Amino acid sequence: MARIYVTRHLPGDAVDRLRAAHDVDVWPEDGPPPQDVLVEHAREADALLTMLTERIDAEFIQATQPLRGVANYAVGTDNVDLAACTDAGIPVGNTPDVLTDATADLAFALLLAAARRIRDADEAVRTGNWPTGSPGAFLGQDVAGATLGIVGYGRIGRATARRGEGFGMEIVQNSRSSGTTLDDVLERSDFVSLHAPLTPQTRGFIGERELALMKPTAILINTARGELVQTGALERALKDGTIAGAALDVTDPEPLPGDHPLLTAPNLTVLPHIGSATRTTRERMADMAAGNLLAALAGERMPYCANPEVYER
Ligand code: DGY
Numbered sequence: 001m002a003r004i005y006v007t008r009h010l011p012g013d014a015v016d017r018l019r020a021a022h023d024v025d026v027w028p029e030d031g032p033p034p035q036d037v038l039v040e041h042a043r044e045a046d047a048l049l050t051m052l053t054e055r056i057d058a059e060f061i062q063a064t065q066p067l068r069g070v071a072n073y074a075v076g077t078d079n080v081d082l083a084a085c086t087d088a089g090i091p092v093g094n095t096p097d098v099l100t101d102a103t104a105d106l107a108f109a110l111l112l113a114a115a116r117r118i119r120d121a122d123e124a125v126r127t128g129n130w131p132t133g134s135p136g137a138f139l140g141q142d143v144a145g146a147t148l149g150i151v152g153y154g155r156i157g158r159a160t161a162r163r164g165e166g167f168g169m170e171i172v173q174n175s176r177s178s179g180t181t182l183d184d185v186l187e188r189s190d191f192v193s194l195h196a197p198l199t200p201q202t203r204g205f206i207g208e209r210e211l212a213l214m215k216p217t218a219i220l221i222n223t224a225r226g227e228l229v230q231t232g233a234l235e236r237a238l239k240d241g242t243i244a245g246a247a248l249d250v251t252d253p254e255p256l257p258g259d260h261p262l263l264t265a266p267n268l269t270v271l272p273h274i275g276s277a278t279r280t281t282r283e284r285m286a287d288m289a290a291g292n293l294l295a296a297l298a299g300e301r302m303p304y305c306a307n308p309e310v311y312e313r
Contacts, residue, residue, distance in 0.1 A: 011286060031053075104163055183210075
């Protein structure tokens with residue numbers, strides 16, 4: 001029987017599955033455990049089930065060896081130093097595919113909400129400002145016939161593109177085979193939706209220059225990672241009208257404090273990173289993460305492994 005530390009309560013019965021075979025300890029609070037607390041628990045554990053909020057870097061790995069597996073409850077692994085895990089012989093699991101549709105749905109929900117000014121209109125009703133019969137109230141943008149730029153044409157980017165096609169949008173994207181550059185996508189799109197992974201190359205790759213390339217009527221949607229966008233540059237672009245709006249499920253920093261200056265920008269919708277938050281998706285992610293750990297602890301390959309090269313060693 002191995003010891004597993006799980007850094008949050010999970011939906012569904014994944015933790016019960018782990019408990020049937022192993023000794024499982026779950027961090028009892030809603031937020032993440034502080035890093036020193038995580039290190040302390042990880043030192044006692046054989047394997048971890050972690051969220052994106054946990055930093056699994058070289059220092060952490062050195063302090064907590066020997067771990068037999070880390071199952072990250074996310075498709076992204078930017079919170080994990082995969083190379084350091086591979087060097088230490090630790091397989092890292094992730095949860096690809098199951099959250100593709102839920103995240104693409106949310107990207108499209110944000111696109112529609114921003115295009116049709118849903119937040120402003122809802123706010124007007126709640127504050128007793130119903131614009132009775134006023135033809136000029138809450139004028140939004142057409143979605144049908146507009147151009148949707150997809151930056152990062154992977155699983156979620158393609159699923160978002162399919163939704164755009166269903167709404168009669170023209171799709172532009174900058175995958176290598178498309179022959180279209182990021183600058184072209186930014187210049188041509190009415191809506192730009194970010195789906196790139198966070199890497200050293202993409203960190204902050206949407207800054208002042210890139211925002212200035214966008215149309216003044218364009219809307220930026222980000223359901224990928226907050227750190228893709230330079231927050232200060234986005235705040236300025238919204239305030240000075242360089243772009244018409246932004247709808248974000250992810251921010252930098254995350255969580256975004258309630259008094260953050262970005263929140264004073266006009267035409268901005270912000271959600272607290274809920275891209276994968278449907279009951280079914282979150283339960284499937286928990287099942288995959290549990291399956292990854294059970295495999296690792298049984299000495300088998302993780303079925304969804306983000307550093308498969310660890311098995312070549
Ligand atoms: C992921 O899995 O990477 C998502 O961002 C989590 O919601």
